[in-house]
Amino acid sequence: MVGSLLALGVPARLRGFHPDAQAARTPAPVTRGRRFLAMLCDLLWSVVTRVVVAIAVQLLQLERRDLLTSGLANDVAWWVVLGTWLVLVLATGRTVGDVAVELRFVREPDGAAAPRALRRPLRFVAGIGGFMLLDLAPPGWQWAAWLFAAVSLVAMLLTVNGRGLPGLVTGMRVADARER
Template sequence: MTGQLLPALMAILLGILAGVLLFVPFVAIQYRRQGRLTVTQTVVWAGFLVYGLALWTYTLLPLPVPEEIRCAPKQLRPLQFIDDVLGYPIGSIGEILRNPAIMQVALNVLLFFPLGFFLRFTLRRGVVATTAIGFVISLLIETTQLTGVWGIYPCAYRIFDVDDLLANTAGALLGGLCSLALRPWLARRDATVLPGKPTPITVWRRLLGMLCDAMVVWLTSALAGVISNAWQLYVLAIPATDLNQSVTSAVTVAVPLVLTAALTLATGRSAGDLAVLICWQSRIRPRLLARLLRYLCGVGGWQLLVAFASPLDWVFAAAGIVALLATTDRGGLPGIVARMRPVDSRAPSHDPL
């Protein structure tokens, strides 16, 4: 049971990691392609990501220990599964359902069946494209197995079966055909997509921008810490036990602080604002002062509290959310403190900071 659950757990864990790394670019792309990001879109894309990783983990993992590898044979005869099916009793429905050859084909079909739906939802591909993509992905998986992960192993550690290729492609085809039922819903959805037109600044949009800001700070901090430790280990040749953690801690705080400050002071917008296409209007002059206030009333104020190890960082974050909910124009703390107003950056005249 543990061996069967391991690929699923790995797919979920890797999906979470990949989702965190790709979240901000994903938000930015969706807003530029469709003018918005809904919960449905997020769930579908997250499912697609986990599904894609599950294909990899279930078909290629676990990798064998090189010393224990046993070379697997090849099955190059198309439709060999028919003879395999007939090699077991099929005189009743129960025997058919328990037939291991039928179960093997059915599982291979089901494995690629979701591909049609995901490609239809996310990339808007038709039946022909879905089938072709399913074939290519299946061929890549089978070839990877046949070549021992492209030469890492001396021979194939799993059976290359041409019938698996046929069943996987059939699954993608069936998924694509069933996805045709989604066309009316997709047509209604596409009718509301306005990628080039401004849309209202909602609570969800502002919260999404704030989440993107936090993600950028966290990822930048983590990357800065890794680079700092790597510099000490490989450039300064400091033993791992003697690494200066105070330097690394200072770097993980200073680097994201400087980068986010530079971005906001240069553009008047945080990384989250840029992702969700928000800019700010303000009558405060000089403009640099308005941008500084935007920074201090947003991610910058939170970062400064974190930098000085203040327990008020969580209070500041909570106050930002409460202020966002309390302001009718969704200006939040920048709106209350500096009388700023968020507007869609696609508006024809918005006089940004």
């Protein structure tokens, strides 16, 4: 992140990269590598956001001189992040990783898909939301979240275009977000 911020100060002519506006709008093939990068972005965004929220909650506790445990800060952070993800996926049908790598789930023109009202909730539960919900399990049961992550990774590797669990559960396919 620091390197990216420092790179902003380098003049464009010295960066060696000259984006072509037309090429930036042209859809690219959906690869498993691209899907994996989206999944990794989701995981990293969840972890980083959770840490930031937990630190903010702990700072508020110090400010108020509360004698609350760090467990509360972690619980609050987890619920805030889970709620944020839920709102994002229900509102857009996409995760942070999907947006970062320009992906979206679309219905096949003649394919059988989950009913429209269920697609986004199912997308949430079969993706990062399912992992996060399982990670909230009582101590000793967090292995279920990591089993879910492993199954998600295998499903992404074995399904067409890496549609993974969200695609299997919703009956949707992964497409470039710039695709019409």
